[in-house]
Amino acid sequence: MKATRASVSPIAWLIAPSALLFALFFFLPMGLMALISVLSGNPVVQSNVTFTGKYYARILSDSYYFEVIWTTIRIGLFTTLAALLVGYPLAHWMARIRGRTAYALLMMSVLTPMLTGIVVRTFAWMALLSDKGAINQTLTGLGLIAKPLSLMYNEFSIVLGLTHIYIPYMVLTLVGVIGRIDERLEHAAQNLGASPLRAFFEVTLPLSLPGILAGSLLVFALAISAYVTPILMGGFQIMTLPMLIYQQISSSFNVGFAAALGMVLLAISLALIIAYNRILGMISGQRDLQ
Amino acid sequence: MSAAIDIVAVTKTYDGRTRAVDAVDMAIREGEFFSLLGPSGCGKTTTLRMIAGFETPTEGTIAVGGADVTHVPAHKRDMGMVFQNYALFPHRSVGENVGFGLRMRGMDRAMIARKVTDALAQVELVGYEDRRPGQLSGGQQQRVALARAIVIEPRVLLCDEPLGALDKKLRQSMQFELKQLQRKLGLTMVFVTHDQEEALAMSDRIAVMNAGKVEQIGTPSEIYDRPGTRFVADFIGDTNLFRGEVIRTGGTCVLRVDSDLSIELAEEPGTIGPLSVALRPEKIVLTAPGAHAGQGLDGIVESANFQGGSVLYRIEAAGRRLLAQQPNNGSHELFQAGAAVALRWTPSDIVILKD
Ligand SMILES: Nc1ncnc2c1ncn2[C@@H]1O[C@H](COP(=O)(O)OP(=O)(O)O)[C@@H](O)[C@H]1O
Ligand SMILES: [Mg+2]
Numbered sequence: 001m002k003a004t005r006a007s008v009s010p011i012a013w014l015i016a017p018s019a020l021l022f023a024l025f026f027f028l029p030m031g032l033m034a035l036i037s038v039l040s041g042n043p044v045v046q047s048n049v050t051f052t053g054k055y056y057a058r059i060l061s062d063s064y065y066f067e068v069i070w071t072t073i074r075i076g077l078f079t080t081l082a083a084l085l086v087g088y089p090l091a092h093w094m095a096r097i098r099g100r101t102a103y104a105l106l107m108m109s110v111l112t113p114m115l116t117g118i119v120v121r122t123f124a125w126m127a128l129l130s131d132k133g134a135i136n137q138t139l140t141g142l143g144l145i146a147k148p149l150s151l152m153y154n155e156f157s158i159v160l161g162l163t164h165i166y167i168p169y170m171v172l173t174l175v176g177v178i179g180r181i182d183e184r185l186e187h188a189a190q191n192l193g194a195s196p197l198r199a200f201f202e203v204t205l206p207l208s209l210p211g212i213l214a215g216s217l218l219v220f221a222l223a224i225s226a227y228v229t230p231i232l233m234g235g236f237q238i239m240t241l242p243m244l245i246y247q248q249i250s251s252s253f254n255v256g257f258a259a260a261l262g263m264v265l266l267a268i269s270l271a272l273i274i275a276y277n278r279i280l281g282m283i284s285g286q287r288d289l290q
Numbered sequence: 291m292s293a294a295i296d297i298v299a300v301t302k303t304y305d306g307r308t309r310a311v312d313a314v315d316m317a318i319r320e321g322e323f324f325s326l327l328g329p330s331g332c333g334k335t336t337t338l339r340m341i342a343g344f345e346t347p348t349e350g351t352i353a354v355g356g357a358d359v360t361h362v363p364a365h366k367r368d369m370g371m372v373f374q375n376y377a378l379f380p381h382r383s384v385g386e387n388v389g390f391g392l393r394m395r396g397m398d399r400a401m402i403a404r405k406v407t408d409a410l411a412q413v414e415l416v417g418y419e420d421r422r423p424g425q426l427s428g429g430q431q432q433r434v435a436l437a438r439a440i441v442i443e444p445r446v447l448l449c450d451e452p453l454g455a456l457d458k459k460l461r462q463s464m465q466f467e468l469k470q471l472q473r474k475l476g477l478t479m480v481f482v483t484h485d486q487e488e489a490l491a492m493s494d495r496i497a498v499m500n501a502g503k504v505e506q507i508g509t510p511s512e513i514y515d516r517p518g519t520r521f522v523a524d525f526i527g528d529t530n531l532f533r534g535e536v537i538r539t540g541g542t543c544v545l546r547v548d549s550d551l552s553i554e555l556a557e558e559p560g561t562i563g564p565l566s567v568a569l570r571p572e573k574i575v576l577t578a579p580g581a582h583a584g585q586g587l588d589g590i591v592e593s594a595n596f597q598g599g600s601v602l603y604r605i606e607a608a609g610r611r612l613l614a615q616q617p618n619n620g621s622h623e624l625f626q627a628g629a630a631v632a633l634r635w636t637p638s639d640i641v642i643l644k645d
């Protein structure tokens with residue numbers, strides 16, 4: 001027995017608190033949610049609770065829920081794509097910039113969306129995008145459009161708002177990865193006859209795939225679980241899964257159904273993550289990516 | 291195939307003030323092994339990067355094979371380059387690395403495969419096509435980088451301290467192989483190094499650089515035996531430097547260093563004012579004191595450093611410390627620390643330097 005005690009590495013004691021936290025606040029709630037989603041009621045307050053699949057059956061039977069789930073995922077995908085398309089060039093620029101001041105300025109401008117409150121941010125978007133907002137006023141004034149474009153309170157504005165706040169996550173993840181790619185690799189490619197653009201696609205892009213993967217997953221996970229921004233930017237016109245779950249708990253008191261919806265969201269996210277990982281791994285030919 | 295490189299009055303500043311490369315002129319001949327030698331930060335890499343096209347000169351022009359390439363982008367210059375850390379593509383196999391340049395040139399697969407095999411044979415890495423660079427040793431990576439650069443049959447091969455990361459033994463054998471390959475292919479080679487032994491051993495000609503400027507261009511023996519400046523004499527090999535006033539008496543010219551030491555000069559320096567001269571340690575002959583003949587001094591051996599083929603002495607003489615090197619070939623008396631010795635040399639071994 002003495003031998004086993006001695007073999008416990010001191011590191012284990014350092015890991016123990018975080019492992020405990022992880023179990024308590026991650027696995028336990030997750031397990032409870034899974035359990036509640038298949039129980040007919042709350043076992044704490046009710047007797048004769050049985051196992052049931054009725055919540056899942058309800059989700060499958062009504063296309064409305066399918067719509068909500070699909071909308072949520074669509075918003076997540078578009079947000080991720082937009083954040084990647086805007087964030088990648090920005091991150092590349094930041095990773096390669098030489099001056100310290102220029103880097104600091106860029107970093108500050110990337111972080112501003114995180115530093116402004118959500119209400120302020122939403123009002124700023126409203127001032128820009130609403131029917132009487134700056135963009136529509138300008139376009140009508142110039143005679144380019146007859147009636148205002150609907151830019152606010154729809155999926156477009158939700159994606160815009162989400163992209164705005166989640167771009168920093170994408171950029172910061174990518175800057176780290178791109179910054180570690182030796183610039184000389186691009187130079188080597190150019191020296192061998194690749195144009196700068198070709199060198200980017202042959203060398204930098206494949207080598208930054210782990211960053212693209214990490215950044216995309218982060219933004220996607222944040223976007224599909226966002227609650228406040230979709231409400232404010234969507235003006236309650238668009239229903240997403242987090243809103244639906246909140247509604248089920250707060251107004252319908254249907255915890256079991258909410259849990260089932262949560263499980264569905266989780267399952268879909270996991271499936272997407274695995275598929276995405278596979279595809280990127282295949283494109284880059286890097287088996288070690290997974 | 292191979293081409294000459296003409297660098298004319300090239301200056302480069304990164305920040306608009308300090309000159310990383312300062313009014314450099316070099317005429318590198320076709321098929322020549324040309325080294326850029328100098329201490330870290332003297333502008334060797336910057337010069338090479340301008341030749342490769344990764345940097346544009348702030349002033350001046352660079353021509354390859356007679357055509358001005360100063361503003362031609364890197365990917366259109368048709369030059370091979372071996373980078374300081376090899377810069378192999380970590381996500382591609384050895385074969386793909388070597389074939390990269392050929393693929394960029396639109397060559398068909400079968401042809402690429404054949405050329406890659408040939409190039410890998412040149413560097414003795416047959417059968418390594420499918421490995422990743424990360425699975426190779428430093429020396430093997432170095433060979434892959436070399437194969438990748440020569441397979442495109444470049445007009446010029448540029449190397450930035452390619453052997454810097456290898457251990458001494460491997461470095462020496464790679465020096466030999468690199469030189470062989472360069473000669474066999476008749477390549478114009480620009481080779482950057484801070485290692486003077488490497489430069490002396492491999493080069494047809496060497497440009498010694500200091501603080502962005504070229505101090506001297508010459509063959510290894512010119513650089514070593516007739517250093518033009520105080521910096522070159524000091525940087526290349528061990529040397530004894532003296533500085534004094536030129537005094538002309540009768541037909542002879544003497545450098546008066548101080549009251550204890552005057553050195554006879556074989557030639558008239560042609561300048562007035564203070565002057566520096568150099569004397570290589572191996573040009574000094576040590577004998578037991580008394581047997582006076584020729585220019586010389588008497589001194590005490592401070593330390594004798596046995597180096598195998600020779601002995602390097604530190605000698606206290608005329609109030610200063612001098613270096614003297616004697617071959618260990620049986621015809622020279624060997625001295626211990628503390629021994630009294632006479633130092634002799636011929637005036638023609640004294641090299642007059644510019645500051
Ligand atoms: N990208 C750069 N930006 C600013 N300064 C640089 C850059 N590259 C080199 N330098 C400066 O230029 C000088 C010469 O550098 P370099 O050509 O790399 O020297 P070497 O290769 O001889 O060690 C150094 O003072 C260095 O700090
Ligand atoms: Mg360098």
